[in-house]
Amino acid sequence: MEGNPTESSDWRKGKALVECHMYMWTNHIACDVIFVVGTEKEIIPAHKYILITRSSVFEAMFTGPFSTTREIILSDTDAVVFKDILKFLYSDEIDVSSENVTAILILAEHYSLHNLEDMCFQFLESHLSTQTACTAMETGHAYERSGLWEIAVDYIEMHASEVLQMTSSVSNLCHDCLHRLISSAQIDVKENVIFNAAIKWAESECGKRGRDVTPDALRDILGDTLFHIRFPLMSPDFFVNSVSRTGLLTEVERNAILETILCPKSKSSSFSGEPRKFVVRRVSRYPVHGEEWKYDWSYDDAVAFKCDRKIQVLGCILYGPKTEAKAEYTIKASIKGESQFTTTVEARSDDVTYDVMFPNALNVDANIVYTMTVTISGPPSFKGLCGMTKVVADGVTFWFSETSRSTNHTTTASGQIPGIIFKIVT
Known part of the structure; x- marks a missing residue:
């Protein structure tokens, strides 16, 4: 038809x-x-x-x-x-x-469109990066999404060196969010990076508010946040050549800070000189434990590893006693033959593992294979099982592999050295 x-x-x-x-x-x-x-x-x-x-x-x-x-x-x-x-x-x-x-x-x-809002929040949580972290933090704050906000804060504190140098991202933060970061005791970054980020943010705010960029305007906009910048932790060179010349501080403040920098015991400045506490992080390669692992001072447990970011190794995690409630272990530990030391640790079976902290942090470069070796004397302990060769911990990817140094038979699949204690280098 x-x-x-x-x-x-x-x-x-x-x-x-x-x-x-x-x-x-x-x-x-x-x-x-x-x-x-x-x-x-x-x-x-x-x-x-x-x-x-x-x-x-x-x-x-x-x-x-x-x-x-x-x-x-x-x-x-x-x-x-x-x-x-x-x-x-x-x-x-x-x-x-x-x-x-x-x-x-x-x-x-x-x-x-509530479902779409949730999709956006989920996207921000699952796609955190140095480019999106400030947006996620500000979004979590503006929409009262505490979970998103906390995840973003943790990420920024961990990657502060990269995030805070991205002026376009930092400038999108409100004053409350900027204050939260600069006042953080755990943010892992040099103080000059924090200062530069604060200045760039305040300059951007001057533009948004139609104000000329002057020392008085910058100080007024920063408000109390200025007093959370730990100027006494800066080098004399940076403070004199970069901070003093901005005119942000009064002459009395500049003199007191410089005196504290040159003579820390004087504590002449009202600005804090207390170092910010970095976050200690852990990576674990064995998801389960069981059975017994025996020791002989003439045999070593060892594992090779590399990671995709520069870190400092602060120590290792070891398994504690399986057959005794409490036991004493003597441990000789090293990484790639460096930082070798011997210590004695008392461990409890209830805790399953115990920490062995190195006397000095060891710098580990990205994508270089290192070998962690421990020689242990003490009663049988738990051992790890179902080992993983790739683990992501706090944004750092670790790869574990076997090494001929492991004469006590620790492997990627089972054995000792379940984890590493580390700090991210920014």
């Missing part, structure tokens, strides 16, 4: 409901509302029915007593992001990226 669509011309054939909706939207079939979006005034048609089913805001917009006309102007909205939002409303699919997550989250909140 003429005028009827043939089987081959029916675009609905083989399409699910969502696919039909998407086809109608992308081909502008029976659209009954038009959005004029962005500074370029891009025309984006849509269907009221679909929007109403997904958003209470659109429902009020189209059905309430103050319902709008067929054409809706959104001059302050990015057209690309708005089309992403519409795609989600039609299909439940959206491509969230580091570049668009903030813009999508703003519109998701505006249109009460």
